[in-house]
Amino acid sequence: MFEARIHGRGGQGVVTAAELLSLAAFHDGLQAQAFPSFGSERMGAPVVAFCRIDQVPIRRREPIAEPDAVVVQDPTLLHHVNVFGGLSPTGCVLINSGRSPSQLGLDALRDRLPALRLLTVPASEIAREHLGRPIPNVALLAGLVALTGVVGLAALDQAIDERFTGAAAAANRRAALEAHAHAARELEGSLSRAGARDG
Amino acid sequence: MASQVEGSLAVARTVACCRPQVICAYPITPQTHIVEGLSRMVAAGELAPCEFVNVESEFAAMSVAIGASATGSRAYTATASQGLLYMAEALFNAAGLGLPIVMTVANRAIGAPINIWNDHSDAMALRDCGWVQLYATSNQEAADMHVQAFRLAEQCSLPVMVCMDGFVLTHAVEPLELPRRQEVDAYLPPFEPRQMLDPSDPVTIGALVGPEAFTEVRYLAHAKQMEALDAIPVLAGEFESSFGRPSGGLLGRYRCEDAETVVVALGSVFGTLEEAIDERRARDERIGAIAVKTFRPFPLEELRAGLAGARRVVVLERAFSVGRGGIVSGDVHAAVAGSEIAIHTVVAGLGGRAITRASLHALLDDLEEGRLAELEFLDLRRDVVERELQRGREQGRPGPHAENILRELGIVAAGPV
Amino acid sequence: MSSAPFYQTGTFAVGNRLLGPGEASVQSDPGRSNAITKGHRACQGCGEALGARCALDAALAATGGRVIAANATGCLEVFSTPFPESSWRLPWIHSLFGNAPAVATGIAAALRAQGRTDVRVVGQGGDGGTLDIGLGCLSGMFERGDDVLYICYDNEAYMNTGVQRSAATPPAARTATTEPVGGHPGNAFGQGKNLPLIAMAHEIPYVATATVAELRDLEHKVTRAMDFRGPRYIHVLVPCPLGWGSEPAKTIEIARLAKETGLFPVFEAEEGCVVASSPIRRLRPVEDYLRLQRRYAHLFGDDGRPDVIARLQRLANRNIERFGLLAQAGEDSGGDGRRDLLETLAASERGPQ
Numbered sequence: 015m016f017e018a019r020i021h022g023r024g025g026q027g028v029v030t031a032a033e034l035l036s037l038a039a040f041h042d043g044l045q046a047q048a049f050p051s052f053g054s055e056r057m058g059a060p061v062v063a064f065c066r067i068d069q070v071p072i073r074r075r076e077p078i079a080e081p082d083a084v085v086v087q088d089p090t091l092l093h094h095v096n097v098f099g100g101l102s103p104t105g106c107v108l109i110n111s112g113r114s115p116s117q118l119g120l121d122a123l124r125d126r127l128p129a130l131r132l133l134t135v136p137a138s139e140i141a142r143e144h145l146g147r148p149i150p151n152v153a154l155l156a157g158l159v160a161l162t163g164v165v166g167l168a169a170l171d172q173a174i175d176e177r178f179t180g181a182a183a184a185a186n187r188r189a190a191l192e193a194h195a196h197a198a199r200e201l202e203g204s205l206s207r208a209g210a211r212d213g
Numbered sequence: 214m215a216s217q218v219e220g221s222l223a224v225a226r227t228v229a230c231c232r233p234q235v236i237c238a239y240p241i242t243p244q245t246h247i248v249e250g251l252s253r254m255v256a257a258g259e260l261a262p263c264e265f266v267n268v269e270s271e272f273a274a275m276s277v278a279i280g281a282s283a284t285g286s287r288a289y290t291a292t293a294s295q296g297l298l299y300m301a302e303a304l305f306n307a308a309g310l311g312l313p314i315v316m317t318v319a320n321r322a323i324g325a326p327i328n329i330w331n332d333h334s335d336a337m338a339l340r341d342c343g344w345v346q347l348y349a350t351s352n353q354e355a356a357d358m359h360v361q362a363f364r365l366a367e368q369c370s371l372p373v374m375v376c377m378d379g380f381v382l383t384h385a386v387e388p389l390e391l392p393r394r395q396e397v398d399a400y401l402p403p404f405e406p407r408q409m410l411d412p413s414d415p416v417t418i419g420a421l422v423g424p425e426a427f428t429e430v431r432y433l434a435h436a437k438q439m440e441a442l443d444a445i446p447v448l449a450g451e452f453e454s455s456f457g458r459p460s461g462g463l464l465g466r467y468r469c470e471d472a473e474t475v476v477v478a479l480g481s482v483f484g485t486l487e488e489a490i491d492e493r494r495a496r497d498e499r500i501g502a503i504a505v506k507t508f509r510p511f512p513l514e515e516l517r518a519g520l521a522g523a524r525r526v527v528v529l530e531r532a533f534s535v536g537r538g539g540i541v542s543g544d545v546h547a548a549v550a551g552s553e554i555a556i557h558t559v560v561a562g563l564g565g566r567a568i569t570r571a572s573l574h575a576l577l578d579d580l581e582e583g584r585l586a587e588l589e590f591l592d593l594r595r596d597v598v599e600r601e602l603q604r605g606r607e608q609g610r611p612g613p614h615a616e617n618i619l620r621e622l623g624i625v626a627a628g629p630v
Numbered sequence: 631m632s633s634a635p636f637y638q639t640g641t642f643a644v645g646n647r648l649l650g651p652g653e654a655s656v657q658s659d660p661g662r663s664n665a666i667t668k669g670h671r672a673c674q675g676c677g678e679a680l681g682a683r684c685a686l687d688a689a690l691a692a693t694g695g696r697v698i699a700a701n702a703t704g705c706l707e708v709f710s711t712p713f714p715e716s717s718w719r720l721p722w723i724h725s726l727f728g729n730a731p732a733v734a735t736g737i738a739a740a741l742r743a744q745g746r747t748d749v750r751v752v753g754q755g756g757d758g759g760t761l762d763i764g765l766g767c768l769s770g771m772f773e774r775g776d777d778v779l780y781i782c783y784d785n786e787a788y789m790n791t792g793v794q795r796s797a798a799t800p801p802a803a804r805t806a807t808t809e810p811v812g813g814h815p816g817n818a819f820g821q822g823k824n825l826p827l828i829a830m831a832h833e834i835p836y837v838a839t840a841t842v843a844e845l846r847d848l849e850h851k852v853t854r855a856m857d858f859r860g861p862r863y864i865h866v867l868v869p870c871p872l873g874w875g876s877e878p879a880k881t882i883e884i885a886r887l888a889k890e891t892g893l894f895p896v897f898e899a900e901e902g903c904v905v906a907s908s909p910i911r912r913l914r915p916v917e918d919y920l921r922l923q924r925r926y927a928h929l930f931g932d933d934g935r936p937d938v939i940a941r942l943q944r945l946a947n948r949n950i951e952r953f954g955l956l957a958q959a960g961e962d963s964g965g966d967g968r969r970d971l972l973e974t975l976a977a978s979e980r981g982p983q
Contacts, residue, residue, distance in 0.1 A: 052330070
């Protein structure tokens with residue numbers, strides 16, 4: 015079972031992100047369960063949503079305490095909400111930012127969990143470019159796809175088409191494509207840097 | 214064909230297939246997505262003929278449903294928590310009048326203190342009002358139960374509430390089979406009212422009944438619910454034949470065949486419970502679980518049979534009776550009366566506190582070690598409670614409990630990340 | 631001396647420093663009570679947070695700080711008391727959704743029994759809690775003559791549960807339960823539920839309407855209300871950026887447009903009769919107001935509904951007539967001024983050309 019936890023703020027499409035991921039998994043023939051951690055309607059409040067993906071029907075209904083992946087849609091949450099709680103040591107983290115993990119003050123996390131895969135994607139900028147609004151959820155999901163391969167990019171495309179209509183769907187798909195390419199490049203880059211270190 | 218869809222929407226689409234003629238709704242978290250979905254379908258003409266009435270309170274919602282049902286229309290509403298209590302008088306009225314209204318209750322805690330998250334205190338508070346109470350263990354079951362509920366309600370002339378855990382089920386997106394209208398039509402015939410306000414054949418509904426006849430009228434309400442105990446398994450069986458999947462019924466059983474320990478629970482926690490049971494079975498523990506899917510009428514005989522081989526029973530409840538303890542466990546005691554089975558009540562998941570596999574394992578380990586009391590509150594912070602009780606003993610005007618406790622937990626929670 | 635023009639003198643913008651203590655606004659006083667202090671969780675641009683703070687600060691100023699408040703369930707209650715904090719600086723109780731007026735009645739009764747009638751009571755809630763589920767209790771409070779000032783913060787829908795329609799939702803507005811599908815123009819055109827008029831029908835001592843565009847006016851009305859004993863009712867229009875689909879920075883502008891189009895009449899009444907109405911300064915067509923809110927977006931564009939907009943304009947015009955919202959034609963516009971204005975109104979009813 016793959017368990018992802020998505021952190022963000024109200025208005026950034028956190029709940030939609032979890033749903034989209036589950037929809038993409040569905041299109042890939044997998045079982046998926048997505049649900050939010052809830053509060054009353056409020057823009058800007060910290061929001062958490064969860065998504066589980068598995069080959070077999072998912073029965074458990076508790077919040078995800080030990081995620082395989084943590085997605086942070088708003089970097090202002092990094093040092094004031096415990097976004098990394100329970101994170102698997104061999105898991106991965108995806109953060110919406112144009113800065114590097116070091117610049118975000120995450121070296122300590124990296125030192126603590128050396129096997130962790132940590133990636134930043136400038137998702138808000140990518141979204142602003144394609145959608146006209148800095149809603150980073152779809153771009154970040156594409157980054158997660160690049161990072162984990164838990165679902166295929168084609169499946170994510172299909173989910174986008176189902177969930178959005180017309181111009182919004184097309185724009186989101188373009189954002190996903192760009193973010194996916196960015197993440198893939200970053201990953202290649204870090205792999206070759208790691209190879210250079212070991213070599 | 215499954216669709217990846219939100220639980221609330223699956224319920225809305227399923228209810229729409231049941232051809233309600235009057236839907237009356239007042240918004241309350243966490244039922245809102247169900248009624249919004251139905252509102253859109255009605256506005257788009259997908260349900261015609263159907264009137265969607267935006268009422269000014271839950272008391273009005275149930276009252277509108279009463280009027281509609283008494284006039285021969287299939288009526289539906291949905292609520293939760295405070296809203297269910299606000300319509301309490303009308304609930305007793307609907308049941309007393311034998312009106313086959315179906316209502317979704319998106320289970321949520323009752324205040325004070327105000328809390329919008331899931332537990333069963335709302336429906337449990339109305340367990341004696343005369344409505345049939347069904348508890349869904351999953352979103353698929355929640356949707357399916359509505360189809361059976363309309364059939365049951367109209368067959369027995371009883372109102373039926375389908376309980377599904379608020380947020381946990383209503384707001385979860387998962388693969389669900391949505392029935393097609395023709396499928397539902399084949400299972401659920403048009404509403405044939407047993408009584409109807411009709412100028413061509415006037416009847417009086419809601420007369421005063423004095424001591425000379427009240428007992429008989431009320432006994433009949435009880436007798437009808439007891440008939441429902443026989444009807445429910447039959448309808449569930451027919452559902453399985455028609456739709457190709459088991460759903461509903463009186464009880465659900467999981468790995469009970471040779472179980473020494475059985476956990477009895479209601480609602481969505483059953484999924485998590487099944488996983489915990491599997492983990493313990495892998496360690497050769499003889500443990501199983503029973504889901505009470507029909508809580509009213511209470512299936513005493515079925516449960517007695519289901520617990521026949523057990524030595525210990527843990528009743529996991531998401532509500533409790535203040536000043537007494539367990540609610541469901543009282544009924545479980547009655548079911549196994551005369552046996553040697555040890556019954557433990559565990560009150561868990563109040564106000565949305567998650568029931569996790571970890572805490573279930575901890576409680577079942579306690580049971581194994583003989584450390585489990587007869588009445589336990591799962592994951593209770595005893596230290597916090599003790600300090601508040603101590604404050605009450607010391608100070609002149611200690612202030613509201615909630616404020617003091619939350620201030621204390623807030624200090625704890627605001628600690629370093 | 632500089633010959634550069636100083637546009638600020640001669641107005642109240644600079645005037646708060648220069649006005650005497652009785653004339654300056656409550657909000658300009660650094661010693662104000664700050665009834666709802668910082669740290670509450672309202673959305674950016676929330677009209678209700680602004681309106682409630684101003685209203686309660688005025689109430690506290692008018693009573694020497696002796697106010698107890700009873701609040702209905704809703705946005706105000708939720709964003710002001712996120713556990714484990716509270717932003718209230720006065721004694722405050724939240725009981726249920728529909729009983730705030732009755733709880734307020736109970737507080738007033740206790741104070742009377744204890745001989746503490748110097749302490750005043752404010753009941754408050756949103757449009758849902760006041761017009762819908764709380765109406766029975768409110769009417770009871772009015773009829774009994776209970777000494778409570780009730781303030782309704784009207785954002786025209788059930789916002790905290792996700793923007794569902796209430797009795798206060800205007801015609802044609804989109805909400806989660808009045809989507810513009812199947813040919814419906816959003817919320818249906820009914821006769822509405824005018825709670826200020828209902829309050830006036832109870833012939834209570836004082837009824838007023840206000841918006842967050844004119845905070846001085848709101849302060850004045852709350853202060854005036856505290857001069858009376860018995861039931862008083864103030865209805866405040868508070869735009870909600872989330873629910874109305876408007877920019878948070880435009881909340882006050884939108885509230886002003888609600889008044890300047892005639893859609894929201896601003897007036898005062900005593901014992902069932904209107905005693906003053908705040909005139910529209912610059913009449914605006916309803917379109918100027920509607921365009922700023924995505925809840926009306928479906929009325930514009932290729933599939934727009936100019937007929938619905940014209941209908942809304944007729945509603946506004948009716949208000950203008952009914953409440954006398956346009957100042958009498960006088961020195962500025964000449965004798966034909968009023969006729970010109972009526973012709974303008976008639977033309978606007980025919981819809982945008």
